[in-house]
Amino acid sequence: MKKNTYFLLLPFLLLTVISACKKDDELGSMECKFTGLKDTVIYQGTSLSRLVSVYYLGGEREAVNISASGLPNGTTISFSNTSLEDGQSATSTLTSTATADTGVYVISVTGTTEKGTSITRTFQLHVMRKANTAPRINLSGSTNLILSLNSNYNEPGFAAGDDEDGSLTSQVIVSGSVNKDSVGLYTLSYVVTDSEGAKDSVVRIVNVKNDLSYLSGQFTVTTTNLANSSTRNWITTLSASVNTNNQVKIFKISDCFLADPVFTYNPTKDSIFLPAQTFSCQTALGTFPHTFEGRGVIQNGTVKRVKLDYTDIYNDPNLGTPVTLQLRDLYELN
Numbered sequence: 225m226k227k228n229t230y231f232l233l234l235p236f237l238l239l240t241v242i243s244a245c246k247k248d249d250e251l252g253s254m255e256c257k258f259t260g261l262k263d264t265v266i267y268q269g270t271s272l273s274r275l276v277s278v279y280y281l282g283g284e285r286e287a288v289n290i291s292a293s294g295l296p297n298g299t300t301i302s303f304s305n306t307s308l309e310d311g312q313s314a315t316s317t318l319t320s321t322a323t324a325d326t327g328v329y330v331i332s333v334t335g336t337t338e339k340g341t342s343i344t345r346t347f348q349l350h351v352m353r354k355a356n357t358a359p360r361i362n363l364s365g366s367t368n369l370i371l372s373l374n375s376n377y378n379e380p381g382f383a384a385g386d387d388e389d390g391s392l393t394s395q396v397i398v399s400g401s402v403n404k405d406s407v408g409l410y411t412l413s414y415v416v417t418d419s420e421g422a423k424d425s426v427v428r429i430v431n432v433k434n435d436l437s438y439l440s441g442q443f444t445v446t447t448t449n450l451a452n453s454s455t456r457n458w459i460t461t462l463s464a465s466v467n468t469n470n471q472v473k474i475f476k477i478s479d480c481f482l483a484d485p486v487f488t489y490n491p492t493k494d495s496i497f498l499p500a501q502t503f504s505c506q507t508a509l510g511t512f513p514h515t516f517e518g519r520g521v522i523q524n525g526t527v528k529r530v531k532l533d534y535t536d537i538y539n540d541p542n543l544g545t546p547v548t549l550q551l552r553d554l555y556e557l558n
Contacts, residue, residue: 263347264331266299268354269322269387276303277313286337290314294331298324299351318349322387326351358422359386361396361414367427373434373469377402384416384424392416402430407437407466434464436472436489438528443555447478450533450550462530462555472496478536478551480505480514487532489522496520498534505538514538520553530555 266272276290287309292301298321305314331349336342365380384392400412410432415425439462448455460476470489480503487498500517518534536549 265350271319273317276316289336296325356420357387359418359424437464440464442558446554448552528557
């Protein structure tokens with residue numbers, strides 16, 4: 225009497241399935257015994273790969289075909305080779321999709337010889353729900369933006385999603401606003417919530433700035449009378465407008481201690497303009513109206529400088545006639 229004996233190894237998560245197969249040629253029967261069969265746990269959206277091997281122990285050699293049944297929807301098992309000779313191995317892969325049915329299932333593992341003799345044993349497969357992944361928001365562009373004063377704010381965009389829900393971009397709630405006509409820092413908040421209540425939030429800071437903000441500060445001024453080249457030095461403060469872009473306020477000009485004129489920069493012509501402005505100025509001669517008008521340039525090098533050529537027109541109370549001064553101010557940031 226001849227006897228054939230095989231061992232079938234099917235491991236999953238420390239699972240080792242050992243099949244000892246005993247075939248009697250005369251009786252046409254086969255005895256198989258699985259040992260070491262343990263429950264297997266797999267999570268949705270994951271896969272497990274293990275080695276399947278067949279070992280011949282004696283007698284007539286036969287190939288063993290391996291198969292499995294009873295798998296739940298969304299979970300499959302595949303073998304790199306389903307027919308194994310003595311000493312051969314195959315990779316078995318158990319795969320569960322992200323939406324696979326969950327629960328505990330009885331899986332049948334069957335080994336069949338070429339002559340049709342088979343043995344089936346079972347083990348429990350526990351398909352578990354994958355832990356929920358929190359959603360993520362990704363902002364397009366920088367999280368810190370600079371916006372020129374009086375310019376429209378255009379949202380660069382954003383995207384959100386997670387593994388379970390896919391895209392959640394349409395669910396993002398944006399709060400906050402940007403006042404384009406007022407200098408300041410504005411915070412925009414972005415919040416998204418997935419189907420299980422997990423949240424993500426990010427913020428974007430929008431800095432609304434006057435493009436001439438670098439001219440704010442204390443300046444030393446040298447005033448030159450272009451008629452006689454006489455000069456004098458004094459201190460004044462320039463302040464970039466908080467409401468009008470490319471506009472700067474001068475808190476003192478010429479001999480006017482109470483003046484509050486402004487000049488405007490034209491970036492297209494790379495020039496500054498001092499529109500005609502009349503102020504009641506307090507001077508050594510008294511307080512009376514002065515009208516200023518002029519133009520100049522910004523020297524934006526290592527040292528910030530402004531050169532302004534302008535007229536100062538006023539009525540001299542002692543002479544009783546209008547006086548026109550041609551002046552040049554050179555402002556240098558302290």
